[in-house]
Amino acid sequence: MNAGPSGFHNAPVTRTFVIASALLSVLLSHSLRLGLTYEDIFKNFRFWRLIVSTLAFSSTPELMFGLYLLYYFRVFERQIGSNKHSVFIVFSMIVSLLLEILALTYLLADPSLNMLVSGPYGLIFASFVPFYFDIPVSSRFTIFSLQLSDKSFIYLAGLQLLFSSWKWSLIPGICGVLAGSLYRLNAFGIHRVKFPDAFMSSLSRFPRLSGNSMQTSSSGNNIGSIPSYPGHQVETLQRNNIFPTGVADQEPSDSAVATLVSMGFDSASARLALVQARNDVNIATNILLEAQAH
Incomplete structure (x- = not known):
């Protein structure tokens, strides 16, 4: 399924996030034990692990599927603009992280669930909510009497990531879906929130690791935004x-x-x-x- 032009055309925020996630995953996965644990947060007070656990994937297969989905979901930045999409990213990651911490707190009785998988699962699975409601099916086809659509491949990639580490990845995925649902329901009036222009313009100074030019959105653009034309x-x-x-x-x-x-x-x-x-x-x-x- 195609999410529009190749590359990060009209999607500078997604581009920055994907590059940051890929770099952190490569640099940290071999030197640190990635994952979110109750002890790290409430006993050892390693709060830096909160940031790492929401950005870096802990294994290569998860990295591949996760980056593919993040890359595809750049379509949402093109639809609502970089400013609104940045709000969606921050809201989804914070809410899903709080839900994951809450889940760890209530699952202490099960020693096998004392660690959750690392990676931006909250953002990825929050994005499945607008994907389900807002992205139309453009083609349908049949394989072995099974009715499928062009969206089916994205769902299959999501299922692969969701169950990549079984229950350790299932909980972050569910938390992400809940976060995406809260955003869609406009919890806390989140749809009215916008970032300052200075923050958005700072994204344009992110190192350019590809040939695509970086573009920023205007603060007043609420619907279609960061257009190149x-x-x-x-x-x-x-x-x-x-x-x-x-x-x-x-x-x-x-x-x-x-x-x-x-x-x-x-x-x-x-x-x-x-x-x-x-x-x-x-x-x-x-x-x-x-x-x-x-």
């Missing part, structure tokens, strides 16, 4: 009469907009193109691609 593309649509002004109003469907945004187009241009295309995603895609060519 936002207003420019809309103006191109209108200037070349690809999307003339005065087109009859026809509100495009949210699923169609989400499909175009997942392909890398910004929300504003996607809506304009869908109105011109009478909500036909294929025609709207051609309109946007033609606008890019001008």
